[in-house]
Amino acid sequence: MASVLELDDGNFSETIKTGVTLVDFWAPWCAPCMMQGPIVEGVAKKVGSKAKIAKVNVDEAQQAANELGIRAIPTVILFKDGKPVQQFVGVTQEKALMSAIDEAQ
Amino acid sequence: MEDVVIIGTGPAGLSAAVYAARADLKPLVIEGTTPGGQLVVSYEVENYPGFPEPISGMDLMELFKKQAVRFGAKFLAGDVTAVKALDGDYLLNRGTETIETRTVIIATGALARRLPIPSEAKFYGKGVSGCATCDGAFFRNRDVIVVGGGNTAMEDAIFLTRFAKTVTIVHRREYLRAAPIEVEKARSNPKIQWMIPWVIEEITGDQLVTGATLRHTETGETRHVACDGIFVAIGHDPQTEIFRHLVKCDKQGFIKVQPWSAHTSALGVFACGDVCDPVYKQAVVAAGTGCMAALDAQKYLESK
Numbered sequence: 465m466a467s468v469l470e471l472d473d474g475n476f477s478e479t480i481k482t483g484v485t486l487v488d489f490w491a492p493w494c495a496p497c498m499m500q501g502p503i504v505e506g507v508a509k510k511v512g513s514k515a516k517i518a519k520v521n522v523d524e525a526q527q528a529a530n531e532l533g534i535r536a537i538p539t540v541i542l543f544k545d546g547k548p549v550q551q552f553v554g555v556t557q558e559k560a561l562m563s564a565i566d567e568a569q
Numbered sequence: 570m571e572d573v574v575i576i577g578t579g580p581a582g583l584s585a586a587v588y589a590a591r592a593d594l595k596p597l598v599i600e601g602t603t604p605g606g607q608l609v610v611s612y613e614v615e616n617y618p619g620f621p622e623p624i625s626g627m628d629l630m631e632l633f634k635k636q637a638v639r640f641g642a643k644f645l646a647g648d649v650t651a652v653k654a655l656d657g658d659y660l661l662n663r664g665t666e667t668i669e670t671r672t673v674i675i676a677t678g679a680l681a682r683r684l685p686i687p688s689e690a691k692f693y694g695k696g697v698s699g700c701a702t703c704d705g706a707f708f709r710n711r712d713v714i715v716v717g718g719g720n721t722a723m724e725d726a727i728f729l730t731r732f733a734k735t736v737t738i739v740h741r742r743e744y745l746r747a748a749p750i751e752v753e754k755a756r757s758n759p760k761i762q763w764m765i766p767w768v769i770e771e772i773t774g775d776q777l778v779t780g781a782t783l784r785h786t787e788t789g790e791t792r793h794v795a796c797d798g799i800f801v802a803i804g805h806d807p808q809t810e811i812f813r814h815l816v817k818c819d820k821q822g823f824i825k826v827q828p829w830s831a832h833t834s835a836l837g838v839f840a841c842g843d844v845c846d847p848v849y850k851q852a853v854v855a856a857g858t859g860c861m862a863a864l865d866a867q868k869y870l871e872s873k
Contacts, residue, residue, distance in 0.1 A: 494703040495609035495627050502646070522706075529707075533777050535798065536694040536704045553694025555602075 468508045469518040476520065476528045480543040484515040484568045486561060489529060489539045491522050499555050500538035507561050515542075515565045544568050571597045571670040573866050574661060575642075576649050579606020580852045581842025582676030583633035584859030585866075589674075590640035592867045597670070598637065598644045599663060605630035606678050607805065607843070608852055612702045612728050617852055629852075652815055659837065671873070672837045672866045675812060675824060676859060679805030679843040679850070684716065688772040689801070696778025697799045701725035705732050708798045714739050714781060716769060717802035723751035725802050730760040737762045737794070739769060741786055764794075772799060807844045816840070823847045831862035839865050 471479055471487070479485060488504040490497035501519070508517040522529040522537060532541065532548065542550040542564050550564045573589045573596040575582050582598060589596035608614065611626030620629070638644070651662040652673065661668045681699045683689055689697055698704040701715075705728060713733045715726040718740035726736045738755065743766055745752050755761050764783060770791065771782040780795045807822045817825045817834040824833055824845040831839040841862035842855035 491703075491706070493706075494700070495605065496603070496700065496703060498627075499604060533695065535696050535707045535777060536698050536700070539694055551694075 468505055469516060471518050471520045471528075472524040473527045476525055477546070479516065479518060481546045483545065484565060485543045486511075486515050486517050486565060487541050487543065488517075488519040489522050489532075489534055489537050489541070490519055491537055494537050496555050497538045500540065503556070503558050503561070504540070506558050507565075510558075510562065511565060514569060542568055570658065571595075571668060572870055573597070573672050573674060573863075574599065574659075574668060574670040575674040575676060576661075577601040577606065577676035577678055577842070577844070578604050578634065578644075579608060579630070579676060579678045579842055579855060580633060581678070581844075581855035581859035581862070582606070582674070583630070583637050584856040585674050585676060585841055585863040586637035586642040586859075587633075587640060588860050588863030589866065590637055590642040592863065593641075594863075594867060594870070596642050596674075596863075597668070598642050599649055599661075600644060600646050601648050601677055602680075602808070603678075604646070605634075606855075607681075610700045610702050611724070613724075614852065633856075650811065652811055654815060654835065657837065672839065672869060674831075674859075674862045674866060675809075675816075675833070675838065675840040675844055676842045676855075676862070677808040677812075677844050678855075679807045681801070681805055682803050684769060684801055684803065686769065686771065689799075692772050692774060692778050692799075695776065696774060696797060697772065697801065699801050701728050701800050701802075704798070704800075705729050708733050710734050711797035712795065713737070713798035713800060714769070714794070714796050715800045715802060716740070717804070718742070718745040718747060718765075719802065719804060720747045720751050721804075722802035723747040723755045725800050726755050726761055727751075727758060729800065730758055733760065733798070735762060736760055737764055737796070739764045739767050739783060741768045742766045767792075769799070805843065805850070809844060812838075819847065821847060831858060831865045837866075837869060839869075 540552040608626035613623035653660045766786040824840040839862040841858035
């Protein structure tokens with residue numbers, strides 16, 4: 465898996481339902497999100513089959529963002545079989561994200 | 570071996586990069602924790618000379634970078650984690666990599682302060698925010714608090730009125746440090762309310778913020794206020810931890826520079842921008858001192 469999936473309200477629940485999925489919640493007006501994006505892309509390149517890597521523009525997935533109680537971006541949430549297992553608020557480095565994915569295996 | 574390594578990419582670091590690159594020093598610029606610096610979260614910059622119309626902080630910093638790139642400055646993402654002096658040169662750690670350089674320009678700026686109460690950390694990202702432009706849209710038709718009395722607090726409060734039902738500015742003392750023009754804009758905004766002199770003692774809620782307990786700093790009276798968001802704008806602390814063994818800092822942690830220069834107490838190490846400015850903290854001042862740092866570094870290299 466090398467690319468980052470782009471999710472919206474239409475395919476969000478379906479994508480995170482099974483397995484381990486890392487989701488980066490972002491928006492184009494948010495400067496720190498512009499730093500988180502490349503970090504998540506880096507994770508996608510390294511992660512192999514351990515997890516799906518996705519991003520959600522909160523403008524296009526307001527329902528998902530609302531249900532998860534997201535009040536700040538960037539927020540990165542790691543899901544396992546549909547349930548959030550770890551949540552990171554603010555720019556989070558690759559190392560922390562990779563070890564969270566390893567823990568969730 | 571590099572001639573000049575610049576750490577930080579706010580107005581100071583990028584101005585130093587423009588000047589050092591034009592002097593053909595081929596500066597290596599390490600982007601730091603916040604590429605573009607504090608300004609990137611400013612919705613509108615109205616006081617940078619040369620821009621008669623408001624420009625977003627992100628756009629302004631993009632232009633700074635473009636100018637530095639045009640003259641050949643090299644950029645590296647990431648941050649410096651340690652600095653060591655070695656025979657008159659310097660070794661910088663960036664992740665697992667070591668960079669050797671003859672001079673260092675410190676332009677790491679300052680980091681937003683957090684509220685000194687445990688419940689702030691608990692609710693960070695759950696209603697507590699340090700970035701109004703990032704998170705304001707989550708508070709459409711809700712009640713929010715802005716903590717602080719400086720320019721950032723006023724600007725955040727005004728920006729948040731686009732989304733929020735009400736914005737309450739909470740500040741610990743009567744005196745507001747913000748520029749009169751910003752205070753007046755906030756005062757004349759019908760959505761903005763004031764609680765002065767009050768402080769937040771406790772943030773309450775279950776999963777998300779639902780309110781805060783405030784204390785009057787003179788009478789000691791406490792009051793609980795319902796709110797969904799709390800935006801913290803109580804100032805910044807200089808990011809100097811990794812440099813304190815190397816250069817002299819003042820009590821607050823700002824790097825000390827010699828008057829009318831960017832020279833620190835260590836030869837070949839220069840500082841510019843908010844990291845050494847306990848007084849003005851303005852983009853245009855940072856840009857000016859960035860220029861000074863590059864010229865001082867150039868002169869130092871020529872004399873060596």
